[in-house]
Amino acid sequence: MTRFDSATADVAALLRQHETKGLLRFITCGSVDDGKSTLIGRLLHDTRGLFSDQLTALEADSRRHGTRGGEVDYALLLDGLAAEREQGITIDVAYRFFGTEKRKFIVADCPGHEQYTRNMATGASTADVAIVLVDARKGLLAQTRRHSYIVSLLGIRHVLLAVNKMDLVGFDRAVFDEIADGYRALASQLGIEHVTAVPLSALNGDNLLRRSDATPWYDGPSVLEYLETVDVSRDASDLGLRLPVQWVNRPNQDFRGFAGTIVAGHVRPGDEVVVLPSGRRSQVVRIVTADGDLPVASTGQAVTLTLADELDISRGDVIAAVQDPPQVADQFAAHVLWLGEQALLPGRPYWLKLGTRTVSASVTEIKHKVDVNTQDELAAKSLELNEVGVCNLYLDQPVAFEAYADNRELGGFILIDRQTNATVAAGTLDFALRRAENIHWQHVDVDKAARARIKAQQPRCVWFTGLSGSGKSTIANLVEKKLHALGHHTYILDGDNVRHGLNKDLGFTDEDRVENIRRVAEVARLMTDAGLIVLVSFISPFRAERRMAREMFGSDEFIEVFVDTPLQVAETRDVKGLYAKARAGRLPNFTGISSPYEAPEAPELRLDTLGDSPEALAQTVVERLLV
């Protein structure tokens, strides 16, 4: 068992012991060296929340590091644990638990370095309170502003401003007042409703558990008093029931229950409910739990509901009160905090996870990005790590949602990279866009099958991908000639050509290439719908967009052909002299040289242009097509 596992077991015991007390979740944020770890370490230790094995380890560490006079260096404990978890990468937020007679606490310790915004957002998404630490000698920093912006973005309404290291400025009231006033101005700009400022020396314990004699001019609470008494209840009582279905419980033919945690409202047997997004209605029959059936259940409780009717309900659906259901939509205005190493590219599909539902989503437009230090709106074509943008989102299917301001569970989402499964963004849904609401799919009587029948062929999209000069155009051209000779109806979409018309507004940046492929894939889809065999010949360098294109077609309709020519060979051919230009630095973002090419992993066909002639390769494609 690792140290972390044993801590987890202890935590479970602690939580059980404190089960009857209120629970407060908070995060700590601040710049490096503001004293975060010391603050948390002391809170844990002085409230006797430290687990004994960790305390022993801590004292040993302190001795090893030669801390003054055998004193415990509290910072060591948390920094040590954080480092340990960092090796496991992904989330290195350290969740710590402690309790007093009045409350129990879960604190997410978010590392303060720039690149750790991801951890902070993770911690903040469930917290009720944020402790923002500021070094009294340094005042408000860019990092303080950034963290406070994220705190407000993620809906934390209560901030404890801990002006730390007051001992180093002689507990000077003027210093404290100036920082507190500056912060209140910032908070009101950001819409943070409740700010309490405390003059603190985390190291010495002044105003930490009890009020300190060193600050007779201060009559507010100590940090712990604040945490024990702050009222974070939200007025959710008037919201109707919302239960996102986590799983369908069907142990046998006679029982079918829908399990999940109630995120708003309450429920009783007999209540009328609606299931979203389908809109089907039913009535609650039982509220089942491990401890027996309940007469009523409310927000925060994990339950299994059984319904009067046999409805088709699956994970991700939301069971809601009939009188007051959440909305359903597939297009949104949203705030997106980008956490990916690679930039956000409009048009690229990501997985969006909202409540218990996962759907494919893309950003259709970045309205602007927000300078998190000044709140200025800046023009943007993409979002880089740690940037926040106001975006339009498009989902490939409708979901039940609520504005984040009203309900964090049904309004807060994350975006996941479809290749790496890494979390690349955290975001909030602001409101639904109505633009598609009044547009309905127009039924036509002559359909794709009818069009294909008259052409006596199966429509296809043959997608050639490869480096510039690999041979895409040459081979596609030969394939078309052969198909034409056989009486087939075809069309070639060639990158060079389409860029002269439909896509003449696009260049060769990553984001322009994503849009280039999105458009040509849509055109290819229309053409196959018209019954044609379409040959697409685009470099299409990114796996994500080739996959997006593939998903637009039926399973045997899309044939990915990798024209596999090594870079050195394509460069030697240099049909258009572009490689020479790129090498000379006169052509930026050139594929293979200053812009990446991601080779297909599982194409339907791989053409080795060193092994065979264009003619032979074209014949291979035709044979694959006409099987």
Ligand SMILES: Nc1ncnc2c1ncn2[C@@H]1O[C@H](COP(=O)(O)OS(=O)(=O)O)[C@@H](OP(=O)(O)O)[C@H]1O
């Ligand atoms: N910077 C840069 N990088 C790559 N290619 C460049 C560039 N600048 C111009 N060209 C010419 O544009 C053709 C590629 O366009 P595509 O639309 O196929 O490219 S992409 O799919 O959007 O990556 C490509 O055609 P092919 O050589 O037929 O592939 C080039 O002739």
Ligand SMILES: Nc1ncnc2c1ncn2[C@@H]1O[C@H](COP(=O)(O)OP(=O)(O)O)[C@@H](O)[C@H]1O
């Ligand atoms: N086996 C092969 N397959 C395709 N092209 C080849 C082959 N061998 C040599 N070539 C030459 O390589 C060049 C490929 O250029 P092109 O078809 O315009 O590539 P792309 O469309 O991928 O940029 C042509 O001059 C072609 O004659």
